[in-house]
Amino acid sequence: xxxxxxxxxxxxxxxxxDDYELRRGPWSVxxxxxxxxxxxxxxxxxxxxxxxxxxxxxxxxxxxxxWLNYLKPNVKRGNLTSEEQLLIFELHSKWxxxxxxxxxxxxxxxxxxxxxxxxTRIQKQAIYAKFEDHRRAGFVEFVKGLQMxxxxxxxxxxxPSAMSIQDQAIPLPFDGVTVPHYSSFGIxxxxxxxxxxxxxxxxxxxxxxxxxxxxxxxxxxxxSESANxxxxxxxxxxxxxxxxxxxxxxxxxxxxxxYSIDNNSxxxxxxxxxTTMVAxxxxxxxxxxxxxxxxxxxxxxxxxxxxxxxx
DNA sequence: AATTTGCCCAACCGCAGTACG
DNA sequence: TCGTACTGCGGTTGGGCAAAT
Numbered sequence: 490x491x492x493x494x495x496x497x498x499x500x501x502x503x504x505x506x507d508d509y510e511l512r513r514g515p516w517s518v519x520x521x522x523x524x525x526x527x528x529x530x531x532x533x534x535x536x537x538x539x540x541x542x543x544x545x546x547x548x549x550x551x552x553x554x555x556w557l558n559y560l561k562p563n564v565k566r567g568n569l570t571s572e573e574q575l576l577i578f579e580l581h582s583k584w585x586x587x588x589x590x591x592x593x594x595x596x597x598x599x600x601x602x603x604x605x606x607x608x609t610r611i612q613k614q615a616i617y618a619k620f621e622d623h624r625r626a627g628f629v630e631f632v633k634g635l636q637m638x639x640x641x642x643x644x645x646x647x648x649p650s651a652m653s654i655q656d657q658a659i660p661l662p663f664d665g666v667t668v669p670h671y672s673s674f675g676i677x678x679x680x681x682x683x684x685x686x687x688x689x690x691x692x693x694x695x696x697x698x699x700x701x702x703x704x705x706x707x708x709x710x711x712x713s714e715s716a717n718x719x720x721x722x723x724x725x726x727x728x729x730x731x732x733x734x735x736x737x738x739x740x741x742x743x744x745x746x747x748y749s750i751d752n753n754s755x756x757x758x759x760x761x762x763x764t765t766m767v768a769x770x771x772x773x774x775x776x777x778x779x780x781x782x783x784x785x786x787x788x789x790x791x792x793x794x795x796x797x798x799x800x
Numbered sequence: 801a802a803t804t805t806g807c808c809c810a811a812c813c814g815c816a817g818t819a820c821g
Numbered sequence: 822t823c824g825t826a827c828t829g830c831g832g833t834t835g836g837g838c839a840a841a842t
Contacts, residue, residue: 513811514810514812515811516810516811548812550813551811551812554810554811555810555811559810601809601810602809605809606808606809608808609807609808
């Protein structure tokens with residue numbers, strides 16, 4: 490048995506002594522057609538047999554993977570929705586790297602896709618923040634904390650005269666952050682988006698007090714709201730500079746009824762995002778965390794205004 | 801404009817579990 | 822009961838592409 494790089498379509502051809510060549514690498518259109526056609530006529534399963542009878546010079550495993558991850562009709566293409574992302578967070582905190590199990594809860598999504606999503610977008614961020622064990626209790630809150638940090642940066646960007654909060658050790662109110670009731674929104678209903686956070690938000694208040702008064706309402710957290718909040722806990726102790734790096738995660742869109750709402754494009758008048766204090770809890774919007782290029786998002790943030798008034 | 805860098809994702813690999821003769 | 826083949830899962834790799842330099 491030998492391995493050789495084949496020139497056509499850069500695929501690798503594995504040639505055995507009996508001159509039977511196994512193709513590897515990217516699938517061609519013809520191969521896709523052969524596989525789809527065969528399965529349409531004979532059904533799935535018996536992958537090794539399928540690989541032989543269909544005329545594909547692929548292993549059964551390769552055929553199965555291609556079918557399940559790409560060719561199967563119900564496979565969804567494109568970016569994960571906000572709802573799917575949050576569901577992944579929740580399920581991963583519950584089950585860990587059980588990708589196939591998680592994928593079962595996301596119709597049309599493959600374990601491979603979810604795994605890739607996690608690795609490229611979430612795990613990377615967690616490692617950067619030295620939060621390597623994402624199965625540890627609180628990782629979901631960590632992820633949501635990223636969302637909140639986005640909100641803080643948002644407020645900063647919308648208040649040009651505000652004091653810089655970079656490099657200040659600002660404790661983030663992770664504990665008690667709860668999932669918003671996104672799943673209960675009905676089409677056509679007015680959602681109340683909630684994030685609850687326990688603790689002292691006076692540092693945020695201080696930041697606000699240093700802001701120009703005309704931008705005073707631009708923060709996600711108003712002074713009045715943070716006035717009587719009990720002491721803050723600091724479960725992870727991230728500095729804002731850490732989170733600014735984490736900020737590269739694409740938390741740039743407001744979750745609304747399961748749809749991603751671009752900061753610039755949604756109809757703000759149509760939104761009724763209530764921000765209320767309930768027993769020391771503060772409600773904040775939830776952000777999408779994927780799908781758009783980081784730089785583009787940053788530009789969008791920089792150019793958009795997103796004040797409490799608008800909310 | 802050319803080159804480098806980093807990201808994303810399709811595909812591969814190895815292992816474990818299951819089915820079957 | 823055992824051995825083999827098949828299937829499924831999770832981890833890893835590498836190519837393509839776009840952004841950055």
